Amino acid sequence: MDSIFSLISPELLVFAFAVTVVAGIVKGAVGFAMPLIMISGMGVLLDPKLVIAGIILPIVVSNFLQVAKAGFGEAVEALKEYKLYVLLTCVMILITSQFVKVVSADTMLLGLGIVVTALCLVQLSGLKIVIPTERRPIASVIAGLASGILGGFAGTWGPTTVLYLVAVETPKARQFVVQGVVYGLGSVMLLAGHLKSGILNQHTVSFSLVMLVPAVFGMWIGFKIHDRINQAVFRKATLWVLLIAGVNLVRRGLLG
Template sequence: MLQDSLSLMPLWAFVAAVGVTLCAGFVKGAIGFAMPLIMISGLSLFLDPLIAIAGIILPIVLSNILQVARFGGAEAMATIRQYWRYILIVCVMIVIVAQFVTAVPTQLFYLILGVPVVVLSVIQLMGVTFHIPQHRRRLAEWGIGALSGALGGMTGTWGPPTVLYLIALETPKAKQMLVQGVVYGLGSVSLLAGHLQSGVLNLTTAPFSAALLIPAFLGMQVGFRLSDRLNPVVFRRATLIVLILAGANLVRRGLMG
């Protein structure tokens, strides 16, 4: 597996990818989201964007299985019934949009990656809140779900719009962690299917993604253990600042090459 991964990149890049994934797993375990954002922002600094997307796919699937498993099957099924419209449109859009990834020029791809990371992270860092009244919920489910799925299919990350959506619904913290896990989990299966079809995840890139399962798992276990001890507000702000810096660098590469 290591030999297959090193066929795509030098050893230092593989080691750096392991480090990025370990950090992303820790953040995911601690706050419940941001793993794809951190991985795609970090890996794209030194890897081809398509290889970076391939690398995050299997760790995303694993991380969300672990997150949902902390709650239980009955609660997960209840969440699916409650949020089925949002989940459905996210999954469908991921599969559709993923088919167009390979046709996007590299510099445009960096902008597509970087701009949403910066904008959505700034929104969360500023503490901007929205409220969705009950009579607008169905429209919001389809609209925000379509945006999240399109972003997920193109960049591998649909977390920030989902977080903002749940906050706008005034979802309690514990329920929010469960809903995020279910949405991300089913979405990650769609991402896997979409990129098997698009060719981004193939016999060459799949071993690299599989190799990153180990640091993703280890990082999440540490994150789970420390999540109750950390100041969640401070940690979340620090994470968002890092994402803004990483996203800004992607935008710079997209504009300047």
Template sequence: MSHFFTVITPELFLFACVVTFLGGFVKGAVGFAMPLIMVSGMGIAIAPELIIAGIVLPIVVSNILQVGRAGLGQARDAVVEHWRYIVAVCAMILVSAQFLRRIPTDTLFIVLGVPVVILCLIQIAGWRPVIAARLRRPVEYAAGIVSGMLGGLTGTWGPPTVLYLLALGTPRDRQMSVQGVIYGLGSVMLFLGHVQSGVLNAQTWPFSAALVAPGMLGMWVGFRLGDRFDADRFRQVTLWVLVIAGVNLIRRGVMG
């Protein structure tokens, strides 16, 4: 235990657990934003490289659970339909993860903060792109590359995936199963990528493993309570909170 707290202080570990619980709660309640909340929330006080290491295992476990809830049959159908996007996402997560440790800390705060702010503002604005049928194949690859690059560096490829599915006109009830597959496979690539990059190592993996429990507890509470409030309003409030937290990450990067 004393070795564990050479990586993070007890106070910051407790703070990370609270943030992870909140991220799990939101994911359980409305199905998104767990990595965004963990990155932007922990970024208030924790070093960015440790944040990325910390989110890996909770994301892997939560996304596997999401795939399981959707059912294996729907998962198989999602892979068949969206395999180009999935391959591009997974490949780019593996590649971009290798560059994380080469980015200076101040710059990394900006790298983490800017996508959070932009992606949340896009969702708040309700912008919905449209993909013409003749452009679907190249757009699938291009969108997958962009999502995977963000995923490897920031641990989140959810919002770009949502925009991609909306642009294809994917029915709402099918979106959750498709997202579960994309998030699940991507999270495995994130794990492998950061084992290779050295971000997830003998010093940092216990921290990541310790965050699995509060994340899963938060998801369970979110599943239980999600039907008791207005999901759309809760989603909007969450996005605005994430915008503020993302701006704070950018501020830390700019001001040092």
């Protein structure tokens, strides 16, 4: 614990725990948004680079749990069906994660805030984008590259994945499985990328390990409420919370 308290005060650690429990609940209930909530929430008080280190192990484990809940047979089928998108997302996460250390904290906050705000507004507006069947291969390339770039820099590629899956009219049950596969493999790439970039190192890994406790606890709660709530209402409420967090990140990025 001494190594953790050299990175973060006890008070801020409690704050990080609370944010991560909420992120885990949302992840378990709707299948995405853990990294966004953790980054947007903890980024209010913590160094963005420490936050990125902190989310890595929780998202690896939470996505493994999501895939396990859906079933590994279903996951294999989903991987075969969306292999191009998954491949491009993973490759770009691995590549772009190497540039995080050269980007200033304010720039990271501003960029993430703009992306979060824009994606939330698109989804909350009810705008329905449907990609014709003949254009879906090129859409997979564009969406995969965009998701990977966002994932490598900001540690989150959930919103772009959700938008893409909705646009190609993925059935609800299959969407939950595909999200788990994309997030799971992507999080492994993020882990590998930040081991190489130095964001996750012998000091920051202790913070990421500790964040596993509230993340798994939150997922446990989220799984219990997954089939008992109106998913559309809960998802919309989550997007409103993320929108507020996104606007705050933009404010911090501009004002420092």
